[in-house]
Amino acid sequence: xxxxxxxxxxxxxxxxxxxxxxxxxxxxxxxxxxxxxxxxxxxxxxxxxxxxxxxxxxxxxxxxxxxxxxxxxxxxxxxxxxxxxxxxxxxxxxxxxxxxxxxxxxxxxxxxxxxxxxxxxxxxxxxxxxxxxxxxxxxxxxxxxxxxxxxxxxxxxxxxxxxxxxxxxxxxxxxxxxxxxxxxxxxxxxxxxxxxxxxxxxxxxxxxxxxxxxxxxxxxxxxxxxxxxxxxxxxxxxxxxxxxxxxxxxxxxxxxxxxxxxxxxxxxxxxxxxxxxxxxxxxxxxxxxxxxxxxxxxxxxxxxxxxxxxxxxxxxx
Amino acid sequence: xxxxxxxxxxxxxxxxxxxxxxxxxxxxxxxxxxxxxxxxxxxxxxxxxxxxxxxxxxxxxxxxxxxxxxxxxxxxxxxxxxxxxxxxxxxxxxxxxxxxxxxxxxxxxxxxxxxxxxxxxxxxxxxxxxxxxxxxxxxxxxxxxxxxxxxxxxxxxxxxxxxxxxxxxxxxxxxxxxxxxxxxxxxxxxxxxxxxxxxxxxxxxxxxxxxxxxxxxxxxxxxxxxxxxxxxxxxxxxxxxxxxxxxxxxxxxxxxxxxxxxxxxxxxxxxxxxxxxxxxxxxxxxxx
Numbered sequence: 001x002x003x004x005x006x007x008x009x010x011x012x013x014x015x016x017x018x019x020x021x022x023x024x025x026x027x028x029x030x031x032x033x034x035x036x037x038x039x040x041x042x043x044x045x046x047x048x049x050x051x052x053x054x055x056x057x058x059x060x061x062x063x064x065x066x067x068x069x070x071x072x073x074x075x076x077x078x079x080x081x082x083x084x085x086x087x088x089x090x091x092x093x094x095x096x097x098x099x100x101x102x103x104x105x106x107x108x109x110x111x112x113x114x115x116x117x118x119x120x121x122x123x124x125x126x127x128x129x130x131x132x133x134x135x136x137x138x139x140x141x142x143x144x145x146x147x148x149x150x151x152x153x154x155x156x157x158x159x160x161x162x163x164x165x166x167x168x169x170x171x172x173x174x175x176x177x178x179x180x181x182x183x184x185x186x187x188x189x190x191x192x193x194x195x196x197x198x199x200x201x202x203x204x205x206x207x208x209x210x211x212x213x214x215x216x217x218x219x220x221x222x223x224x225x226x227x228x229x230x231x232x233x234x235x236x237x238x239x240x241x242x243x244x245x246x247x248x249x250x251x252x253x254x255x256x257x258x259x260x261x262x263x264x265x266x267x268x269x270x271x272x273x274x275x276x277x278x279x280x281x282x283x284x285x286x287x288x289x290x291x292x293x294x295x296x297x298x299x300x301x302x303x304x305x306x307x308x309x310x311x312x313x314x315x316x317x
Numbered sequence: 318x319x320x321x322x323x324x325x326x327x328x329x330x331x332x333x334x335x336x337x338x339x340x341x342x343x344x345x346x347x348x349x350x351x352x353x354x355x356x357x358x359x360x361x362x363x364x365x366x367x368x369x370x371x372x373x374x375x376x377x378x379x380x381x382x383x384x385x386x387x388x389x390x391x392x393x394x395x396x397x398x399x400x401x402x403x404x405x406x407x408x409x410x411x412x413x414x415x416x417x418x419x420x421x422x423x424x425x426x427x428x429x430x431x432x433x434x435x436x437x438x439x440x441x442x443x444x445x446x447x448x449x450x451x452x453x454x455x456x457x458x459x460x461x462x463x464x465x466x467x468x469x470x471x472x473x474x475x476x477x478x479x480x481x482x483x484x485x486x487x488x489x490x491x492x493x494x495x496x497x498x499x500x501x502x503x504x505x506x507x508x509x510x511x512x513x514x515x516x517x518x519x520x521x522x523x524x525x526x527x528x529x530x531x532x533x534x535x536x537x538x539x540x541x542x543x544x545x546x547x548x549x550x551x552x553x554x555x556x557x558x559x560x561x562x563x564x565x566x567x568x569x570x571x572x573x574x575x576x577x578x579x580x581x582x583x584x585x586x587x588x589x590x591x592x593x594x595x596x597x598x599x600x601x602x603x604x605x
Contacts, residue, residue: 033455055455060485065444065478072448075426075434077379078455080448095438096475100445104427104435 004193004212009176012149015113018170019044021156022081026052032160033073035082037063042172043083043113063088067096067108074106079160082108086115086128086169090135101165102138109159110135111168115145116255117283117300118173118206118293127288133260135167136234142187143234145169145205145254145262148177151231154185162187169205171255173293176209188232190240196226199251199311200244204230204262207253207281210297213304214253214311221308223315236265238273245276251311255302258282279314281307324367325534326597331401332362332534333594336563337601338397338410340590344583346414349422352573353467354394356498356531356558363537364463365398373403376431382460383433383449387442388467388496389423390575396420396429404431440473442466443493447483450491450551461545465494469501472510477522483551484523492544493524493553496531498560500571519553531556563590 025032026048033055040046040058049056059066063084070080083089089112090097101108112131119127136143142164146152152170159166178193193208194215203211208229215225228244230237244250250270252263263280270276283300297303301310335358343349361384365371369382386395393413400407405419412418419429423437434445446464453460470476483491495515503509512518516526525547529536537556544552560574561567564586578586591601 033452057451057486059482060478062478062482064440064475065447065482068441068444068475068479069448069451069482071434072445072450073452074448075445076383076449076452076456078452096441096444099435099438100441104425 004178005180011174012177013174014149014152014170015044017149017152019047021153022048023051025160031078033078033080035059035066035070037066037084039084045083063093064096067093068100070108071100071106074108080108081111083111086112086131090131102141105140107163109166113170114172115169117288117296118171120293121290123290124287129257129283132256142166144232146231147208150177150179158187171206188235190228190230190237193229194227196224198224199249200226200247201251202228202230202266203253206255210304211253214307217308233262238269245270245274250276250278253281256282320538328362328534330597330599331366332359333597333599335397337590339393340586342393342410342413343577345411347577350390350575352560353391355562356560357391357496358394359532360494360537360556361394361398365402368541383462385434385442385446385464387464388470389436392424399431439470440475443479447479450488453490461490463492468497468506471512480522487549488551489548491551495555496558497555498558500560502574504571525550525552528555531558
């Protein structure tokens with residue numbers, strides 16, 4: 001089991017980690033090119049643009065074209081990373097991702113920032129809660145949601161090495177860093193962050209930290225919860241899920257709609273391999289709204305105390 | 318530089334053969350898009366049999382010029398040009414659109430070596446072509462990119478995103494060809510969604526525009542040569558063409574956008590095309 005760093009956890013931004021990692025990749029591999037759609041200051045691809053201006057392409061506010069251009073780079077032997085906010089990286093250009101990237105299995109890395117409700121004040125238009133649903137429905141697409149800045153770096157390095165289309169889902173706000181430098185990230189592998197015999201919490205992305213904290217709250221109340229962090233939503237780690245299902249109760253937690261995200265992926269697999277009672281925590285079948293990230297997490301039940309509360313109720317039934 | 322009459326004639330002969338292939342393929346499949354395939358044939362012939370640097374025996378040759386068929390539905394003409402130039406056996410053309418074929422209903426690069434990108438959903442090819450052109454710049458390569466679009470396809474917003482970007486990046490190694498047959502599925506392009514003044518639109522986006530008769534092999538060859546010499550901006554060749562070119566009942570008739578001829582219609586079409594081919598001195602085989 002990977003050791004989680006001792007508390008207090010320091011905050012760091014996934015976006016900054018992404019920007020720095022791109023610069024590192026740019027130095028290692030002259031085939032890495034980066035595209036952005038007028039949000040390079042937000043996505044932090046500007047770091048790469050500054051270091052390697054001849055390999056950085058600001059495509060303007062034109063995501064459909066950016067997606068096709070990325071495909072053109074990929075078929076020419078380049079390794080394109082394309083970035084913008086998650087709503088625009090998966091929704092605005094869905095058909096382009098489907099036709100020009102996924103279907104021909106082109107080696108494009110879609111790295112989106114600003115997923116989930118933690119985008120905050122911008123409101124529902126900018127809060128992607130269906131992006132995992134869109135991307136995981138595409139054949140050949142790998143879908144990854146790192147939990148913190150360290151895992152972001154490791155995930156970006158890993159996807160640069162694999163061949164094929166990938167969607168990496170990052171968030172806007174800095175978040176606690178729980179993984180140390182020795183953490184071993186592998187595409188397609190879940191990691192148990194905590195053992196437990198009463199219930200297993202399966203989490204991804206930004207919800208892994210509150211999942212761990214919820215397990216701590218539950219422990220203080222006599223409920224022994226395991227935590228399985230699932231950074232790769234597709235392909236999902238079925239072996240890890242089978243082990244988690246030994247508790248006979250599963251709770252999935254994600255900053256995404258409960259429809260067609262991690263919760264659905266877990267349910268689809270366990271329904272076949274080992275039917276297990278499951279509760280899905282995420283945003284319900286609704287759009288987000290304006291507010292601070294903290295307010296929205298609280299309102300939608302995505303804080304550690306609220307997650308723990310719901311699990312307690314689930315344990316009684 | 319004027320092209321030798323012998324060269325022009327040899328290309329016209331190949332185009333005549335491709336048109337016959339197109340009708341045979343679509344008739345065999347019982348499904349497909351003859352109208353646009355026939356309008357695009359002459360430009361594709363010029364590209365595959367003279368203008369482009371490519372090696373059918375080594376489709377992944379890195380220095381090759383790239384061809385993108387953005388109007389993917391007219392792939393029968395492309396498949397024929399590829400087969401006739403040696404990418405795969407001509408006999409394979411008759412597998413078009415059938416289960417297990419490499420000749421998918423719309424071009425799929427993952428099935429058939431020599432296809433540069435997968436197309437079919439309209440409006441996407443020019444972006445991919447731009448990516449290839451920019452990749453040449455990044456890699457300091459000399460290859461050129463040719464992208465054929467339909468005119469109806471210019472309804473798509475993504476085309477204009479790509480047009481703006483290519484103008485912005487001044488990709489003079491990118492040549493687009495607009496197969497301006499003035500018909501789309503629901504009728505005349507100007508009635509469905511007005512495109513004119515189409516040349517002005519492309520100019521306004523920073524492109525060099527050349528307007529030609531898209532069935533004059535000489536004009537096509539001259540335009541392709543000229544585009545190569547233009548620096549600092551991409552070129553679009555607006556090739557005025559006839560949808561269904563060469564088959565009397567298909568010409569300028571939107572009904573033949575996406576319909577296979579029946580047995581009788583196929584016989585008439587082939588008779589007409591074979592007569593045209595014979596006139597150019599092509600020996601037409603009577604197989605299949």
